[in-house]
Amino acid sequence: MAGAFQYKPKFVDIRVRPPTAEEAARDDDxxxxxxxxRACDHPGCRLAATARAPKSxxxxxxxxxxxxxxxxxxNRQWNFFAGMSEGEIRERQAQSATGDRPTWQFKASRFSREAAAAAHGFGKGQGYRDPFNLFGGGTARAAPEPERRRLGKLERNALADLDLDEDADEAKIRARYLELVKRCHPDSNGGDRSAEHKLQRVIKAYQALKKAKLA
Known part of the structure; x- marks a missing residue:
């Protein structure tokens, strides 16, 4: 009687067949x-971006x-004060206390712009300021320094992995990448895989620079 109520599965042998090429292509979607x-900015990632983080x-x-x-x-690796000295950290914290805005006195100083303009005109018969030296009455303004390239944390780390300076151009980056790949590849070292970790970092760094349109 007990055997009549015993559970008997209808399907005993359940086999999972491998997907066909067409099904695998659909899975890539x-x-x-x-x-x-928009795509994630991390090199090699194919997922959609849902969060943002400051570059530096x-x-x-x-x-x-x-x-x-x-x-x-x-975010785990983010450190706002990374690379700063103790004095720079204290100065930055003091600036944060005032909202990162400069403070000044209400009383005019003898070194103010107005005082300097008045002193420059006294005794010379020149009651005007000529900051751009249009009339040849003063010293010419110094040429502005060229603006430095603005790089985020990922780009700085990628250039460091390639042993390059921050001002390296596209040609220099590509030449350095090809040099390191050839040097670290196992085929160039008789099958020695000791530099394989360095090779992966070099490839990842180059991908990051290409994504940032620097290479």
Missing amino acids: VYALKPGE REMLNEHYWFCQAHAAEY
Whole structure:
């Protein structure tokens, strides 16, 4: 009697067949971006970006866009005071106390712009200022220094992995990349894989610079 009520599965042998090429191609659509989405800025990532992070402390208004996993990884490594001395940190904290705005006295100083303009005109018959030396009455303005390239944290780290300066151009970056790939590849070292980790960092760094349109 007990055997009559014993559970007997209808299907005993359930086998999962491998997907066909057409099904595998459809599975790749999981990584396809939908309209309005943007790709994650992390090199090699195919997921949609959902979070943003500042590029560096000098570029707080410019952001990377990451997926959730890479945003969490970037935030764990973020240190606003990285590379600053103790004096620079204290100065930055003091500036933050005033809202990063300069403070000044209401009383005019003898070194003020107005005082300097008046002193320059006294005894010379010149009652006007000529800051651009249009009339040859003063010293010419110094030529402005060329603006330095603004780089985020990912680009700085990528250039460091390639042993390059921050002002390296596209040709120099590509030449250095090819040199390091040839040097670190196992085929160039008789099958020795000791430099394989360095090779992966070099490839990842080059991908990051290409994504930033620097290479």
